[in-house]
Amino acid sequence: xxxxxxxxxxxxxxxxxxxxxxxxxxxxxxxxxxxxxxxxxxxxxxxxxxxxxxxxxxxxxxxxxxxxxxxxxxxxxxxxxxxxxxxxxxxxxxxxxxxxxxxxxxxxxxxxxxxxxxxxxxxxxxxxxxxxxxxxxxxxxxxxxxxxxxxxxxxxxxxxxxxxxxxxxxxxxxxxxxxxxxxxxxxxxxxxxxxxxxxxxxxxxxxxxxxxxxxxxxxxxxxxxxxxxxxxxxxxxxxxxxxxxxxxxxxxxxxxxxxxxxxxxxxxxxxxxxxxxxxxxxxxxxxxxxxxxxxxxxxxxxxxxxxxxxxxxxxxxxxxxxxxxxxxxx
Amino acid sequence: xxxxxxxxxxxxxxxxxxxxxxxxxxxxxxxxxxxxxxxxxxxxxxxxxxxxxxxxxxxxxxxxxxxxxxxxxxxxxxxxxxxxxxxxxxxxxxxxxxxxxxxxxxxxxxxxxxxxxxxxxxxxxxxxxxxxxxxxxxxxxxxxxxxxxxxxxxxxxxxxxxxxxxxxxxxxxxxxxxxxxxxxxxxxxxxxxxxxxxxxxxxxxxxxxxxxxxxxxxxxxxxxxxxxxxxxxxxxxxxxxxxxxxxxxxxxxxxxxxxxxxxxxxxxxxxxxxxxxxxxxxxxxxxxxxxxxxxxxxxxxxxxxxxxxxxxxxxxxxxxxxxxxxxxxx
Numbered sequence: 001x002x003x004x005x006x007x008x009x010x011x012x013x014x015x016x017x018x019x020x021x022x023x024x025x026x027x028x029x030x031x032x033x034x035x036x037x038x039x040x041x042x043x044x045x046x047x048x049x050x051x052x053x054x055x056x057x058x059x060x061x062x063x064x065x066x067x068x069x070x071x072x073x074x075x076x077x078x079x080x081x082x083x084x085x086x087x088x089x090x091x092x093x094x095x096x097x098x099x100x101x102x103x104x105x106x107x108x109x110x111x112x113x114x115x116x117x118x119x120x121x122x123x124x125x126x127x128x129x130x131x132x133x134x135x136x137x138x139x140x141x142x143x144x145x146x147x148x149x150x151x152x153x154x155x156x157x158x159x160x161x162x163x164x165x166x167x168x169x170x171x172x173x174x175x176x177x178x179x180x181x182x183x184x185x186x187x188x189x190x191x192x193x194x195x196x197x198x199x200x201x202x203x204x205x206x207x208x209x210x211x212x213x214x215x216x217x218x219x220x221x222x223x224x225x226x227x228x229x230x231x232x233x234x235x236x237x238x239x240x241x242x243x244x245x246x247x248x249x250x251x252x253x254x255x256x257x258x259x260x261x262x263x264x265x266x267x268x269x270x271x272x273x274x275x276x277x278x279x280x281x282x283x284x285x286x287x288x289x290x291x292x293x294x295x296x297x298x299x300x301x302x303x304x305x306x307x308x309x310x311x312x313x314x315x316x317x318x319x320x321x322x323x324x325x326x327x328x329x330x
Numbered sequence: 331x332x333x334x335x336x337x338x339x340x341x342x343x344x345x346x347x348x349x350x351x352x353x354x355x356x357x358x359x360x361x362x363x364x365x366x367x368x369x370x371x372x373x374x375x376x377x378x379x380x381x382x383x384x385x386x387x388x389x390x391x392x393x394x395x396x397x398x399x400x401x402x403x404x405x406x407x408x409x410x411x412x413x414x415x416x417x418x419x420x421x422x423x424x425x426x427x428x429x430x431x432x433x434x435x436x437x438x439x440x441x442x443x444x445x446x447x448x449x450x451x452x453x454x455x456x457x458x459x460x461x462x463x464x465x466x467x468x469x470x471x472x473x474x475x476x477x478x479x480x481x482x483x484x485x486x487x488x489x490x491x492x493x494x495x496x497x498x499x500x501x502x503x504x505x506x507x508x509x510x511x512x513x514x515x516x517x518x519x520x521x522x523x524x525x526x527x528x529x530x531x532x533x534x535x536x537x538x539x540x541x542x543x544x545x546x547x548x549x550x551x552x553x554x555x556x557x558x559x560x561x562x563x564x565x566x567x568x569x570x571x572x573x574x575x576x577x578x579x580x581x582x583x584x585x586x587x588x589x590x591x592x593x594x595x596x597x598x599x600x601x602x603x604x605x606x607x608x609x610x611x612x613x614x615x616x617x618x619x620x621x622x623x624x625x626x627x628x629x630x631x632x633x634x635x636x637x638x639x640x641x642x643x644x645x646x647x648x649x650x651x652x653x654x655x656x657x658x659x660x
Contacts, residue, residue, distance in 0.1 A: 132554025132589055189524040196523050196558040224462025224565050224608050228526040232558025259462055278554050
């Protein structure tokens with residue numbers, strides 16, 4: 001997707017429903033020209049409200065449907081805005097389950113205007129099955145005790161820190177928000193099961209010996225719904241370095257009140273054993289906590305405890321930065 | 331798919347290319363009315379050659395494309411036979427990647443004649459994501475050191491032995507040949523990655539307390555291409571009993587000369603740890619060897635060695651039967 005972007009929030013009911021747009025704004029603010037909100041919208045990114053006409057005038061290239069509603073459905077009331085963007089010659093990107101091209105009015109308008117539609121959750125190519133063949137270049141993968149515990153934010157923070165240190169690094173997106181931030185990637189949870197690791201091998205191919213692919217993890221080996229995705233991603237990533245992400249106030253696996261979280265040590269060990277199938281040199285280089293819900297004293301006690309138990313650097317990207325993890329890489 | 335079947339072998343070049351048909355014949359001979367071979371066909375199931383007209387006369391309900399060629403492609407030269415079957419009012423079933431319904435002449439003929447096409451490799455429904463919630467009834471899953479090492483044959487042999495002992499048992503097919511044998515099932519390797527375990531939860535639902543679902547495994551946790559499928563299947567199966575399948579003459583993972591096979595003990599331990607996420611009571615109840623390539627002395631030495639190392643009953647379904655595994659269940 002070509003920047004700059006106009007971030008469309010529709011008429012979503014709360015800030016959380018705009019988390020795709022806010023993820024883009026957090027990590028790629030220079031690409032965000034403004035937000036477009038419909039009457040009734042209860043989200044606000046804190047950037048200027050802009051019309052499609054203003055966006056076109058300013059050279060905006062892509063209209064991004066920046067919402068993540070439950071079910072991934074494209075609301076009927078948003079279609080006119082999308083058509084207006086197409087009429088203005090903007091490309092349209094969406095991470096919803098509903099394909100833009102499956103809405104006849106949108107498909108027809110895009111065809112007539114010659115505008116590209118980016119249904120980024122759906123892979124636009126076929127993949128090969130994985131091979132596990134060693135590839136050149138270096139790779140770091142974020143893995144998690146659970147879903148939604150900071151794997152994308154940690155990977156993006158590591159890519160940024162690597163670049164600030166003059167290292168060669170590329171964030172590799174594996175989920176819809178990551179793809180909209182990076183402008184490319186593969187939503188591995190939407191790939192046909194036989195091709196999970198093959199898709200990741202394609203996503204993070206051979207590279208220069210001192211180049212790091214920083215690959216966004218998905219799910220958790222301990223999540224009963226998504227562990228297959230996590231394992232295929234781990235094997236395909238062939239990571240040299242692993243970072244465990246953890247949300248310390250979580251009391252059960254996301255969405256599953258009956259399912260306890262794994263112990264940190266168990267999670268480290270199981271991920272490492274699995275990772276070594278395709279990279280015998282794989283090792284953990286740090287733990288990344290999402291400590292937003294903790295007070296400073298709690299956070300410090302937890303950091304000290306985890307560091308002592310695991311011998312790994314423990315960071316919170318938003319509090320400490322991720323420098324300690326990069327120090328452990330060399 | 332409704333029996334009886336007419337097994338179509340096309341003009342395949344060797345016996346192995348007809349392995350889907352021979353699997354059906356091995357396990358469901360009572361459903362097989364005959365084979366239909368085109369000129370040049372080098373496979374022979376050893377059952378009568380029959381025409382479509384003869385099949386219709388005899389009450390055959392389904393024309394089964396019983397080939398498993400590389401790439402899963404529907405050959406142009408087979409279309410006329412399929413059209414002839416449709417004209418005769420037979421349903422058509424295929425496990426190829428090419429969908430029958432994607433061939434315009436086939437789709438048109440089926441629509442006109444009101445005949446159902448079964449593209450059994452492609453799921454015909456949407457699944458939910460898995461939950462890991464405990465289900466009633468009992469489950470046995472075959473897992474493997476590698477692909478194609480006897481998981482389907484072992485599961486079918488166990489179902490048969492259970493039934494012969496008067497136990498309640500249902501074979502649950504997870505691959506195309508298994509589906510054609512069972513007449514139903516889900517090809518889990520063709521499910522979208524997010525829904526692997528959810529699809530298996532759907533396939534083996536709540537059941538009577540003394541009923542066994544005998545679930546066909548796929549791939550291996552140690553295969554770099556397919557481990558994600560295997561892990562989602564393991565979690566979704568929620569197996570009480572696991573059987574490890576192994577082909578002892580295999581020198582490397584199937585299709586990957588650089589990838590060694592796992593040690594038996596490592597494979598047992600890793601599968602068990604993973605299985606216990608959704609069933610803390612999971613345990614191995616046996617090892618099933620595909621010893622066709624071994625002489626009797628080799629086989630006996632291997633059986634004794636594995637039994638001593640693991641403490642598990644070791645069987646070869648075609649030599650010893652699987653009774654020792656059932657004995658270990660109780």
